[in-house]
Amino acid sequence: MMELQEECGRTLPIMTINSPSATNGKRIATRKKTTNRQALNTKEFENLHLDITSHPEILEYRIKWWGTAGWSQWYVPGVGDVDTKTNTDGTPRRMWSYFADHEHEFKTCLKWIQPPSDNGCKTQITERQPLISKEFENLHLDISAHPEILLYRIKWSNGVWSQYYIPGLGDVDTKVNTDGTPRRMWSYFADHVHEITTCVKKSDRIR
Numbered sequence: 001m002m003e004l005q006e007e008c009g010r011t012l013p014i015m016t017i018n019s020p021s022a023t024n025g026k027r028i029a030t031r032k033k034t035t036n037r038q039a040l041n042t043k044e045f046e047n048l049h050l051d052i053t054s055h056p057e058i059l060e061y062r063i064k065w066w067g068t069a070g071w072s073q074w075y076v077p078g079v080g081d082v083d084t085k086t087n088t089d090g091t092p093r094r095m096w097s098y099f100a101d102h103e104h105e106f107k108t109c110l111k112w113i114q115p116p117s118d119n120g121c122k123t124q125i126t127e128r129q130p131l132i133s134k135e136f137e138n139l140h141l142d143i144s145a146h147p148e149i150l151l152y153r154i155k156w157s158n159g160v161w162s163q164y165y166i167p168g169l170g171d172v173d174t175k176v177n178t179d180g181t182p183r184r185m186w187s188y189f190a191d192h193v194h195e196i197t198t199c200v201k202k203s204d205r206i207r
Contacts, residue, residue, distance in 0.1 A: 033108050039101045046087055046097040047174050050109045051187045052077040056170055057163070061106040071105075123150070125198045130191045137177055137187040143167040148198045150188055155193040 048054055055077070063072040072095070075081035081095045098104065139145055146167065154162040161187070165171035171185045188194065 003145075012201070019024050034105055035108070036103070036105050037099070038103055038160075040099050040160060042156065043097075043100055044174070045099045046093055049087070049091050049093055051084065051174075052094070054170055054172070054174065055163075057108050058106045059108060060098075061096055061099075061104060063095065064103040064105075066102070074107075088184045122200055125197050127192060127193065127195045127197060128189070131189050132191070134187075134190055136189045137183055140177070140181050140183055141172065143184070150197045150199055152189075152194060152196045154185060155195070158190070161195075 011036060018202050047056075056120050057176050058077055058170050060074045060076055062074045064070070077094065077096070082092050083095050083097060085093075087093050087097075096104075136146075149167055151166050156162065165185050167184065167186070173183050173185050173187060175183075177187075186194070
């Protein structure tokens with residue numbers, strides 16, 4: 001059975017959720033979820049500068065400072081969270097830049113919709129090795145070539161998994177192709193282990 005996840009009215013990456021049994025074929029529930037993560041060891045958030053559109057799923061966040069300083073205050077992306085320090089190239093950044101080398105927490109507001117069980121669809125999660133091709137990079141921002149992919153995530157070289165991405169929803173990469181054209185995060189399928197979630201109907205054959 002497939003479960004869709006929405007964040008305060010906006011569709012978000014589908015995640016594995018153990019929700020109660022549906023009532024009359026459908027159940028909707030909401031709550032705010034706090035997630036703790038170790039340092040990402042990447043400059044993903046630093047490279048966003050002041051952009052907050054790449055992570056609409058993050059409602060609030062805080063940083064655990066080194067030593068005995070404890071946790072920072074809770075920050076809301078885009079509301080008074082510009083860091084007093086800048087990037088090494090002098091560009092501004094937000095406090096979530098410290099996700100790179102600090103433990104941190106973030107909150108998401110979740111809404112689960114559980115469809116009727118007779119929709120003939122179930123989610124299938126597949127972990128794949130690097131494709132060693134530029135198939136997805138060459139798609140640029142087009143998502144029509146792979147409608148079977150509901151969501152995906154990337155396993156970075158340090159062994160840490162990325163967030164879940166939905167094709168066409170906030171998954172444009174901050175980096176561009178070598179020719180300057182935009183691309184989506186699934187471009188990393190070329191040289192990274194990755195995971196895709198597909199909705200498989202009984203009549204479908206797995207590719």
